[in-house]
Amino acid sequence: MTDSTLQFDGTTKRYGEVLALDDLSFEVRPGEIFGFVGSNGAGKTTAMRIALGVLSADAGTVRWRGEPITLEMARRIGYMPEERGLYPKMSVADQLEYLARLHGMSRADARAATVEWTDRLGLTERRRSEVGALSLGNQQRVQLAAALLHGPELLVLDEPFSGLDPVAVDVMSSVLAERAAAGVPVLFSSHQLDLVQRLCDRVGIIRSGRLVACDTVDALRSTERQLTVDVRGPWDPALPGVRVVHSEGTRHVLELADDVDDQDVLRAALAAGPVTEFRPNRPTLTELFRTVVTDEGATS
Numbered sequence: 001m002t003d004s005t006l007q008f009d010g011t012t013k014r015y016g017e018v019l020a021l022d023d024l025s026f027e028v029r030p031g032e033i034f035g036f037v038g039s040n041g042a043g044k045t046t047a048m049r050i051a052l053g054v055l056s057a058d059a060g061t062v063r064w065r066g067e068p069i070t071l072e073m074a075r076r077i078g079y080m081p082e083e084r085g086l087y088p089k090m091s092v093a094d095q096l097e098y099l100a101r102l103h104g105m106s107r108a109d110a111r112a113a114t115v116e117w118t119d120r121l122g123l124t125e126r127r128r129s130e131v132g133a134l135s136l137g138n139q140q141r142v143q144l145a146a147a148l149l150h151g152p153e154l155l156v157l158d159e160p161f162s163g164l165d166p167v168a169v170d171v172m173s174s175v176l177a178e179r180a181a182a183g184v185p186v187l188f189s190s191h192q193l194d195l196v197q198r199l200c201d202r203v204g205i206i207r208s209g210r211l212v213a214c215d216t217v218d219a220l221r222s223t224e225r226q227l228t229v230d231v232r233g234p235w236d237p238a239l240p241g242v243r244v245v246h247s248e249g250t251r252h253v254l255e256l257a258d259d260v261d262d263q264d265v266l267r268a269a270l271a272a273g274p275v276t277e278f279r280p281n282r283p284t285l286t287e288l289f290r291t292v293v294t295d296e297g298a299t300s
């Protein structure tokens with residue numbers, strides 16, 4: 001494979017007793033925005049750090065453009081680590097120019113890119129401020145600028161949206177879409193599943209270091225047979241082959257096994273009282289995530 005796909009292949013990592021990644025395999029294709037989601041401690045950061053070569057795997061490989069990622073290749077990646085590594089006493093502009101230079105840019109290019117990205121991310125007025133004096137959201141914007149200003153050919157971003165206000169979320173979303181449209185593979189982790197649902201071409205759900213679902217958002221949302229039923233009366237919807245995803249008052253979201261006839265569910269509901277709502281339900285990514293995670297137990 002010589003295209004710019006990022007590929008995890010059987011990646012496994014232990015921290016002592018903790019199996020943080022367990023035979024993790026998936027790929028992020030050129031031009032694709034891939035959302036990496038999972039509970040706290042599921043293994044997202046570990047996977048991303050291995051992709052960057054910051055951490056080594058115990059088994060398996062991560063390849064980009066068909067090869068294990070070398071230090072030289074890593075310079076062409078835009079990486080946003082979970083633990084943000086900015087120098088608090090340096091000004092925003094000095095910081096960004098310095099980081100751009102580390103990525104091999106000339107002084108003039110580094111300066112121009114700093115101006116461009118600080119303008120784009122709404123930091124024009126903050127260029128001369130010390131990073132440590134900025135609000136957390138603005139520090140986050142600087143971190144994003146740092147990941148983007150050298151024109152990376154692969155983006156690996158650990159929770160890039162956390163702490164951003166809605167305007168910054170929109171800017172960030174459009175930047176990711178633009179980079180993907182230019183053919184860059186984009187991998188990012190997030191707990192903001194509505195955002196992931198809106199933005200991503202494909203999503204990988206990781207639980208205890210294993211990939212438990214990986215597909216387009218549409219395909220994932222179609223895998224469950226769910227119904228929303230509202231019955232104005234006391235009703236226990238836990239019929240054979242029916243799992244109650246959640247109930248709120250008289251309104252229930254139900255997941256049906258393959259052999260359950262939805263008309264039987266309707267008859268049972270009508271026997272309990274007037275049915276004011278009965279419709280197939282396409283779960284949101286958030287609902288799907290809850291199902292996938294709680295089905296198989298909580299993570300550490």
Ligand SMILES: Nc1ncnc2c1ncn2[C@@H]1O[C@H](COP(=O)(O)OP(=O)(O)OP(=O)(O)O)[C@@H](O)[C@H]1O
Binds near residue numbers: 038
């Ligand atoms: N340096 C370390 N030493 C020991 N255990 C670690 C270390 N780093 C991570 N772990 C463990 O590995 C597992 C995966 O952690 P990781 O940080 O990759 O998860 P995550 O999905 O990024 O979580 P979050 O959403 O909370 O950021 C967890 O059980 C965590 O406690």
